[in-house]
Amino acid sequence: MRGGLMVCGTASDVGKSHVVAGLCRLLARQGVRVAPFKAQNMSLNSWVTDAGHEIGRAQGVQALAAGVEPEVAMNPILLKPTGERASQVVVMGHPWAQLDAVAYHDEKPQLRGVVLEALADLRARFDVVVAEGAGGCAEINLLAHDLVNLPLAHAAGLPAVVVGDIDRGGVFAALYGSVALLPDELRTVVRGFVVNKFRGDPALLGDATTELQRRSGVPTLGVLPWVDDVALDAEDSLALAGPRPRASGAPVPDRLDIAVVRFPHIANVTDLDALSLEPGAEVRLVERASALGRPDLVVLPGTKATVSDLAWLRGQGLDRAVLDSGAMVLGICGGQQMMGGVIVDRFESGRGRVEGLGWLDVTTTFAGHKVTRRRQGVAWGHGISGYEIHHGRTTRGPGVRPWIDLDDTHGAEAEGATDLAGGRFLGTVLHGLFESDGFRAAFLAEVGRRAGRVLAPGGVSFAAAREAQLDRLADLLEAHLDLAALEAIIERGATRSPAATGVSVGQGSHVEVSCGAPRGAFARALAAVVPVDGAAGQATADHHDRLAKPKGSLGQLEALGERLSAIAGASPPPPPVPAAVAVFAADHGAHAQGVSPWPQEVTAQMVATVVAGKAAINVLARQVGASVTVIDVGVAHPIPEPAVPASVLLRRRVRAGTDDLSAGPAMRIQEAEQALDVGADVAAQLVSEGARCLVTGELGIANTTSAAAVVAALTGRAPVETTGRGTGVDDVTLAHKVSVVERALARPGRGGGPLAVLCSVGGLEIAALAGFIVAGAAAGVPVVVDGLIAGAALLVAAALVPDVTGYCVAGHRSSEPGATVVLDHLGLDPVLDLGLHLGEGTGACLALPVLEAAARLLAEMATLDTAGVTPSVVSGPRRPSPS
Template structure:
């Protein structure tokens, strides 16, 4: 199997997007290709068909490669649950929570899992397109590195370095990063890609010539700034929306550990829906619907929600007839209490128990457990007499029980012991579910919007799967046009033996 790694001079340089674009380009060229990210740190994740968990970016890249997501595409996933710690997920399954110092010592074991996945993929695919993490020049993280050059050296693969010119200082980023690498690592870098350029390319040409002459490595392309490119975010929250004719207003409190915010992309991209993330220090003002999103640390985020005064905003919203939707962790927050007997997320205690009082808007409680539910499901959504098929996925620690769940939001589940999910309040103002991906299909969005306001008037609905395909094809076309694809394919095929030389 041929392997090519895309590394960046910084986080958010465009690595995820470029790997996705290249996956689609190579598939179109008849190459059986797979994506790979040795180590990902992100709260946006996806459930694979075999019941594992990987980073959302690798699921997107798998779609770009026209294959089903699998755990081997992202063997190590870190989901931060504090400023210094994270849940460590190996081959799709949660191993434990680790502090940063402990994980640093664990990296030698983690590398074994990375190599194991790499070797399995080598038996099946012609090519592997690998995404690095952060920057390879982070000196403090170089020891036992598995995310960037440590992996590249282990599997002996070439590297292309990507920099974001829109940030400024692109030549310093590229030359400085190269300078901080070891001699063998520098030799692995076979060329550069400059990302997010806007302006007259002729004004950049002298800089490109200097870069090639100074480093002896080719510039393999300059990708333009793609306005309105909307693909599943790896972690950063896309808060912008393009509202042309607002017919319904939705507010989402921006929790510190918000997870799987891609749940709301179909709503955010809808020009007739005004979706706003409410930031720290802001008030949840008048709207039609408040969505309480998923959370990686539901107890800490619930405490944060209360500290912001948002509980009062939510109660006022309900008094004026507004609607509430809770998803996953947001579902758990709506109950009477969340118990954490094993200290999975917190050491907070109330009345001698490891627990926190919920928003008390429904009669149920949740107990966090050491095991995590990871499954893809289908079912039947029913709201105000309207029904439609729904499919999504569950990623959560904890089980919820109580009388409120006797009136489920979703029934006829394809998996699970209870056959139903979530609840609908007796006054019909509050609904909740564990299912992520609820709005990925327009039929579900129609039913939910009809529940929020029967006279909402929204005519446009976004099928996120169709939208994603269009965006991936657009991205591939841009890569094909602006990158030197023949040279990139040659680098992939030749490996580290490729001789670097400047190309004007």
């Protein structure tokens, strides 16, 4: 069997995750290599893969159901709410941005490529991919920018089934209404309904499913019964209302009473699942001091908003109630942070120094980089495994000691903290500890000992229990779904005539659907480029001859003034101020070939430096009054979170770096087009905000290798003539770098057109810069081109629309040899020649005062007539006007 399926729902919490998990297990039992997928998940319960990537907890469990290792492609976007309206956006396993709903909506188009690439990757490696939707599939106010439901299924050619929850009531209206609200192109994707959570005799449904099919054209593939004995890892807070753990109530006699504080932003509550399976323990959730009672153990679980939830804890009086209860207290991750003396948080809440509860002598300082990794070790004589997900760095003081010994691929270290006065208080950063059966039994035995109770051995294997529940789900689907029909849907895909739906929808019901940004920003800019105004340039040349000076005595300033006039269509030209510098950042797969001594992580670090205003380009831009915007169009590593929200950073990542150009194409055409659109959009945005001059900048370790290849391909020059030392490589590495470029250009099947070259050997920032240059020309403003990287982008742009060169000014001559090749090929004279090769737009930025001077001389300098100067005194040769 080969194919795919999307499982959507009429609403949240209708059972989509369980259906996907059950299908994964069912197909895996049949020998099908299957993988789960969810494009975008919103959850505070997450999973850390072996590679250290953070994904949704549900996709981790679904991967286990499929019998495969969880991986980041299974959940490329994870939203972790940090407040009522904001979330941390995790992209491909790493924090990407902190956004509110409106800002995230604006960013969605840029994430389309990430989602489609991850899905395509899984489909290439697995027989079947079972994708899960999110929320309701017919939220017509969201369809135009939906990344996770039917628009994605339509774009990827996946058929879909829609799950409805009959226990809530109104399931047939929900199923029919969902299809009726959809536009035609999405309605054809829906191939079946599943009725979930039915209590009672299916005969009570009568011919309801038959009537539903008659009205909608969609068959019901099965009715799944309500089951009480399946409780897999919860995906979101809605699941906390379920049967386990209990939300309130008195402790049960003869069992350990475990009270878990239910924080408003509780995270990874799945830490409690293993405790809930123990027959000798009763787990209950507590939100008020009056409900705490006298528990044997209090758990302060993880939270995505430590400082905020600590204030809530105090506001509820739970801090005093827990302390007075005399219970043993365990803090996990954020819970441990609260138990310490001091929290220093300038990243998550921005509150700075906050006093903790003071129960443990530990201090937590929040950092921009999130730690996500799996750990192994020993605690209380038993092997344990768990995982870390935290921004906080917790250090122990002399009043505590560690209680966990970690020893794994991340090194050996002592972990956790417990007080020296009896061990009532314990803390750890590790999630998932209680899934280790031996440790869980020992820990609960100690809780029982402190409480004066003898805990009967539970003998529960958490892993076995989870496996049994996954098998139970598969058994339910096997017994209650029409598997033959479902398998046929998976194999045949999403093709179905709109007429087959049988749903009649009135005029005005159509919803424009797109999985990504409005395409064609670059194409529109290309069409809008017109030749510069030669007449205006000539008028300025004539005006120069009338100025109070010898002809041609201002040298290149005269040529620059004439070029500015030709661009503006006016003589004299307006000063090119204010200027806006756009620094496009991306990484390159060629880095793997050892072409640079610098680690790839430096790109992300330098982006953060620009955001902080501390890079060379910031210093120079401040000197000339230019703005700086840095655009992540393809950075491979997480960008350190800024101390304050940064308006200078635009997150437009197409993908996390290119592929190795020496082994195959650097990028796909869709990715190149998306990057071109990014650059065009940025240019248009900056001009709309008042910029009258655009400056090209870039960041990216190993980008000179890609640029050298582009220049060689588009000029016909040999790689040895276009390839330089970049970040300062020695002779041996330079020779190797040249050979890498030669191999890339010698690959069979490489096209020769500008877009083919861009895809084959280019970079995402080169593509974005090409779009930026073309859109600047379309807007009629001068574009100051920096060094080699921007020069390579200009070659691409000029090959597509030659008139674009007339709008460009070469800011400087980079010491990279390929830069001179570009200047010679395009006939451009650089403003400066200072031996620079830093990039970032520094050379171009330094040229700005010269450009402004060229314009102001024309507007403010006296003419021969106004100065009363005799022309014969000042006659002399004049430089020819530039074309």
